[in-house]
Amino acid sequence: MKKNQMLMASLVAAATLTGFGHPASAGVQTFTAAFGSSSDPWPLGAPDFPASLALQKFETSLGHLTDIQITLTTDGFLQADLINFGAAADFFNAQAQEAVTVTAAGGAESIVSLATTPFSGSIAAGASVQGPVMLLGGTDVSQVAPSAFSAYEYSGSTGGIDSTLDVNLSAAATYDGTGPIGLFFGGDASTFGSVEIQYNYTAVPETGMLWADLGLLVCGCAGFSRVSRSRCCNRLGDQ
Numbered sequence: 724m725k726k727n728q729m730l731m732a733s734l735v736a737a738a739t740l741t742g743f744g745h746p747a748s749a750g751v752q753t754f755t756a757a758f759g760s761s762s763d764p765w766p767l768g769a770p771d772f773p774a775s776l777a778l779q780k781f782e783t784s785l786g787h788l789t790d791i792q793i794t795l796t797t798d799g800f801l802q803a804d805l806i807n808f809g810a811a812a813d814f815f816n817a818q819a820q821e822a823v824t825v826t827a828a829g830g831a832e833s834i835v836s837l838a839t840t841p842f843s844g845s846i847a848a849g850a851s852v853q854g855p856v857m858l859l860g861g862t863d864v865s866q867v868a869p870s871a872f873s874a875y876e877y878s879g880s881t882g883g884i885d886s887t888l889d890v891n892l893s894a895a896a897t898y899d900g901t902g903p904i905g906l907f908f909g910g911d912a913s914t915f916g917s918v919e920i921q922y923n924y925t926a927v928p929e930t931g932m933l934w935a936d937l938g939l940l941v942c943g944c945a946g947f948s949r950v951s952r953s954r955c956c957n958r959l960g961d962q
Contacts (some may be wrong), residue, residue, distance in 0.1 A: 730846040750786060750926040758892060759915030764800055765894075767821060767912045776825075780877040780888050781903055781922045790923040791867035791875055791931060793834035793890070797823045797916035798860040803839055803898055804853040807846045809905020816841035817900035819910040825918050827890040830870020833918075835861040846906070854910070859929040875922070 756776040758765060765771035781788060805821035819837040837859040846852050867875065877885045898914035 748926050751922050752922045753918050753919055755919045757917045764913035764915040767894045768897045775889050776892055776918055777889055778920045779884050780875055782879050783876050784938055786924040786926040788872045788922060792864055792921045793827055793831050793833055794864045794919040795825045795835055795870050797835040797860045797904055797914055799837045799912060799914040800858055800910050801839045801855045802854055803910040806851045806907045807848060807905060811847050813845050814900055814901045814902035815843040816907055817908055819894045820910055821897050821912045823894045823914055825892055827872035828866050831865045831867045833863040833865040834835045835863050837861060852897055893920060
């Protein structure tokens with residue numbers, strides 16, 4: 724192989740190994756689905772729960788997934804109360820609690836648990852007592868196992884229903900306290916919030932950029948070849 728040909732082959736090989744000077748870069752993409760609102764929270768239980776929320780899948784042409792996070796953010800209105808069906812009595816630690824859970828493909832699960840401050844007191848026969856309404860909030864983040872990444876991906880050529888991912892939203896409330904027989908502990912609970920999915924990925928260089936770089940490389944090699952031939956001819960003319 725001639726010297727110039729060997730040089731050009733070496734440059735092409737080097738450019739191929741280095742991605743033509745455009746290495747892959749990191750990217751982040753997020754999508755959010757909301758449920759309820761502060762002015763219209765969802766009461767826990769039917770018909771609002773359980774529910775299904777739709778989130779956007781990751782478009783595979785953007786690159787290769789490296790991590791997926793699912794974040795549940797929840798605010799809840801909670802109130803504990805009790806009714807006395809017996810004689811006058813003392814009660815202790817009346818409390819309302821709620822747990823909101825999001826589950827997605829691959830076993831990913833985010834859970835936010837909220838609880839009111841317990842209160843105690845006395846209650847007359849046949850009376851009822853209500854605790855304060857409390858607005859509480861929390862956040863939980865879960866990771867998707869790499870083995871389940873394919874369930875979160877779609878190809879732009881398919882689109883439609885294949886581009887959305889359904890996550891399951893459930894919620895449950897409990898009310899408790901201590902006191903004699905005849906005391907009923909109950910309350911109210913509602914919630915609102917959002918579910919966010921975050922895709923971390925490695926972006927691949929655009930094909931057009933690769934071809935442009937290759938063209939510049941070829942032009943550079945061609946120019947180098949012409950310069951080499953010119954120098955060779957000059958040397959022969961000097962002899």
